[in-house]
Amino acid sequence: MSVKDKIFQYIVHHYEKKEITAYDVAAHFSMSRNTASSHLNQLVKEGKINKDNTRPTHFFLRTVNENDDQKADTFSSFIGYQLSIRNEIKKCKAAVNYPNGLPVLIKGNSGVGKSYLASLIYRYAVDHSVIDDHAPFIVLNCADYANNVELLSSVLFGYQKGAFTGAQETTLGLIDEADGGYLFLDEVHNLSAENQEKLFILIDQHKFRRLGDKKNWQHVNVRLIMATTEDIESTLLSTFRRRIPLEINLPDYDKRSYMERFNIAAFFYNEQAKIVQHDIYVDKKYFATVMSTRYDGNIGELKNRIKVQIAENLSTASDNKIVLTKTGAYNRLASFEVASMYRFIWNNESKRQNFIGYPDKHATAAMQIDQIFDFKSLINRLPRLIEDIENELSSALASHHGLNIADLIPELTDMLRKMSKVGKHYGLTFNDKEINEIGLLIYIYGINPLFMSRTFTVLEKDLMIYFRSFTISTTMLKACSGQNCPSMRSCLAATLTAYVQLHSHFSSNVLAIIVMHGENNATSLAYTANEMIGDYIYQGFDMPINVGVKEIIQRVNEYVRSIDTSHGLLLLVDMGSLEEMYEKIIQNVNGDLLIVNNVSTAMVLNYGLKLHQGVPLMELIESEMADFVPHKQYYAGLSQKKNVLISCISGEGIAVKMKDIVSKYINAHDVEIITMDYRHLIELINRNKPLIFKNTIAILTTSNLDNRILPIINIEEIVNGMSSLNSLSPFLVKNVKDCTNEIIKLFTLEGASERLNFLNPVKVINEVDRVIKGYEKFYNIEFKNFLRINLFLHLSAMIERLLKGEGIDEPLTPFIRNHKEVFQDFVDFSNLNFKEILSTYNLVIPKAEYATIYQIIAQVVANKS
Structure with a gap:
């Protein structure tokens, strides 16, 4: 048991009905008073004990009694704090709990409760010991000084002796007064640009200068709350707005929910009953009108109207009762009319108000x-x-x-x-x-x-x-x-x-999940089965059409980790790798796991009825489901025959040219040649699944890859004479040397030019060369000869494709989306770099084409760094 918990147990057993101080705890546990105070305040934060504002501070157990007005949450008095205002309250708490606090701007029309919320933020900071119990809360309505910038500045920042006529001595400002606590600037849009700029430094560095003092900085620790009824885009400097990370938006009264408007109106009638010490009866239909009316002054206007209404009828009240109806107030109330009234009762004996819907503490x-x-x-x-x-x-x-x-x-x-x-x-x-x-x-x-x-x-x-x-x-x-x-x-x-x-009886202990692609396919099937069976058997998970096995596994695992799977899990899916799903999900299931593919309605009902009857999962695993499960054979790998995989960093176009060469030397009946996008290849290798490449003889690529699963043949090393195609010899029908020579020739300007179908090789070589040199100069890099040839092959092939209308125009990869701004800079420069080519051939290069070029260049830039 921790020291804090021991202290709590000590309070429970020895201070159940009396107060305790940090000195008492320190003496009993032989610790310093500061340590004891720290533990006690932590217990306050956890809601286990309360404290008062005396000196020394007294701590006592939380109890529910007539004198305990402590709320579970400081903000609980702000109606809607757990409903429509819930997210705004979260922001308020975040602003308080952040180290040294965050500036807050409360926005909303007049009367929505901005000032009250500001006071609760301060109270929350005190209650949670973020600031001292007696820390100041200073309020300034900037509208009072809207027409006098200098006066506002002097009130806010203070002034130095002699700063202006009449400044007889140095005077502190409100910022000084708020040191260690909060400064609330209401109607902050009335701050001049000059005063907004002065607050920059206060927010950023916690310092300021008094009016008339250009030398001495004053250092303070002030937390700022601001409020406005205006559009901040037009009234506050953008540089000022950027320094306010949290904006709180309070809705108008008529935008609140029915229940919240009900509670707000009831609260004010309750409040008036307490103030005037009269029971208040309000006709239900009239009450509905009061709470449903739109008030230009919002909650503030509603409060004032109710206050005036009670004041006007107080003199005519009898038997300490005020009765309000649509037609006005009257002082007689027959017993049969009580049912049509809301009652706000002032109980003189207990000194507490009691509303019809609020049972008494002793109820x-x-x-x-x-x-x-x-x-x-x-x-x-x-x-x-x-x-x-x-x-x-x-x-x-x-x-x-x-x-x-x-x-x-x-x-x-x-x-x-x-x-x-x-x-x-x-x-x-x-x-x-x-x-x-x-x-x-x-x-x-x-x-x-x-x-x-x-x-x-x-x-x-x-x-x-x-x-x-x-x-x-x-x-x-x-x-x-x-x-x-x-x-x-x-x-x-x-x-x-x-x-x-x-009120429910769940017959099956086995958890059953249906996973299907489509908007409502899985949930609809699960709901239908549950209704027909009359039991909660199935939980449905709808997956987007483009989601794969990986996402399905992740979703299922997140769910099963939080529930009891000791009796097993039945997973019905419409598609996906059964082997992969089983391996990844069984780790999170405490019992048996059965996964069935190609889910159907008949299958779901059959399994569901058996689970409803209490059939254990093992019995389902052993049962014959031939009528419902289509037969299929499981295959693994890229191809069911031996294959050679070709992938080039500069694009699949060059990989296709490589395939053309290799195809002439390999028997197509025995070995399949597969080209693949370079990014996809990297993704497959990173999975570290040998089954994917179980029939792959080798990978031919233009980059160095670290892969222990199968041999990598680096084309650059072949061109430079540092490697060979000997590993392919058993599958070649012609001489290895001839195949090697053709590949080497491809990666020369002469070989590349021969593969242009209708472009002028000499002209294209010069045009593309200028583009490549443009990138080298712009990024201050130098392409090695092999990569330079790669780029020439890629760019010249790209131009021909675009001329034939076969350009790539597909969604950008996550890599590009994650480098959005840098990539856009690259596109902007590339449009200039290709300007001559674009003009000559009347082309437009899609972003998807630029994305491939960018990834090649980004790798070179990264290697240089």
Whole structure:
């Protein structure tokens, strides 16, 4: 057990109901106070204990009681922090946690909560001990000084004595005041270009000069938050914008989800109930109008309108009740009308406000939640929790005929329909009662702060056991994520996973996967089979048409590593190398592995029914499936006959010319001659699979290759007399020397010229020579004779191909895409370098042709370096 964990256990056993300080921990564990403080603050970050802002700091166990207002997350009070604003909150946290912090720019219209979010960023930094507990938070509204640049500069940076008339003494600015904490610049678009430039150095080097001081730098450690309602492209300097790595975008109120608008309006009525100490009753239809109205001032205007509304009706309230309807307020409320009202209750005794959808801390549902510590306890307590929630809501709504959650929130109807459909895809059918209970969970997580603050999730160890239930629940949530469903809330996903686990029965322990190419082929077949069988047997993986075996293996392995495969894995695929897949996947499967090719609907149903009946995988392996599996023979290698492979770095065109020569000396019935793109050859060699080259006699290439699988014949060494074709002698029908001489001649200007069909050799030699020299000069390199001849062969052949309309025009390789800017520079120069040839022959050279030339030259440049 780590020291930190020992400290936590000590607090649990000896300080359950009282506070502890770093001095207490240091004394008990015989360590320095700083070390003790470090461990305690780490426990705070992990959410295990809390601390206050006293001196010395007191630490205490996290408990749920009437006086504990500590939130699970500093940002939890910002409605939507785990929904529509979730990604923006992530950016805020990233800005705080980055060493020395990152500048943040909050964008949004007036009233969306920019200033409030800025204060939460500061609070988060304090809560997580990133800055000191008493670090400053300084606010400056730049709009107040929009018409006085000098005054703004003096307020922001301070000024030196004598800097201007009336500057009687040196005065500190807001940046000095914010040292060690945060400076919030609201309406930052009002900063002049000069003041923006002054902030450059502050952001980059944490230093600045006061107004009137041109010698002395002031050093500070200030974190910046900025906010604006304007388009920053037109109001802020580009050099200033580049120094702000994180931009936070807050949406208008009417762009928020239904649930978020509901929560925002409810929050303000709750707040007013607490302030005026009156119960507030709001007619449901009127409340819907309030939350659905578009406000130019957004959330700020909504808050003010509700405040004015309560103030106007406060004097006429009776029995400490304010009742609001579409037709106005009235002070009498009959008991039968309560069902049509939302109630915001101020409880004078407990000094707490209580909304209809927010059960009291002492309610039975709350007591159930307090007993949920992990996923297993969630499963055990979920039935009672649902019952308690339903009873409390029914009572609050005066519902005597049962609670239909879809009537309470009509938007849930479509969500629940989609969820029910997803359940069927996995062989799971929910009845009306179960659908209503799922809707109840979604509703309560959306409006109840007690639920919203929970952080229990499906842990990795639970995923191995409950992966089927987790897959169903997360797919259900994804299906309705576009319908204002809080699908990103991890604790809701955990709760639905527990619910699915309680209401499903999975007959088969064997995992079965269908992998097919096409947009929805695999998932559609898997869903159809699951529905027909009535069990979650199959998981489908749809693969793009152009994806090969390697990607399929990677996708399957990523999935099976996260689940329990101790009972085996059945993999049905539409195509691919069975041998290669088996070798790569079996390493990640704890049980047996069966892979079957050429999947069909009949095969899927046959296997699925047997798995549903509990048939073990070994029995499936031994069963006869001749009716479903087409017979095929497995082949390995580039060719089923002996072959010679020819590949040249300068392009497949030269390899074809080589093939023409070698073909005259080898018996085509005994040996096949294969030409291959050089990049493809390198890829095959790097796989280090001997089976690929099992019938290959030798590889003829123009480059040095390191390959121990089979002999490499380097053409350059043959031309220079350093190597021979003797390894091919057993397969040649003519003299080896004659074949060698023809190859040597090919790699001379004379031999290359003879292979031009209609171009003037003398003219082309001079034109291409100028192009080659142009590249040498531009890149400050020198081509060796052999490569120079290679280039001549390639470029002259390219010109002829282009004249015949046979140019290469294919997608650029990953290598080229990864060097996009450098390659574009090469293309730009090449167009100039080929200018005379392009003009003479009226040609346009495609980028794909330039890509081949670039790879040759890039290799020479790399070797030079």
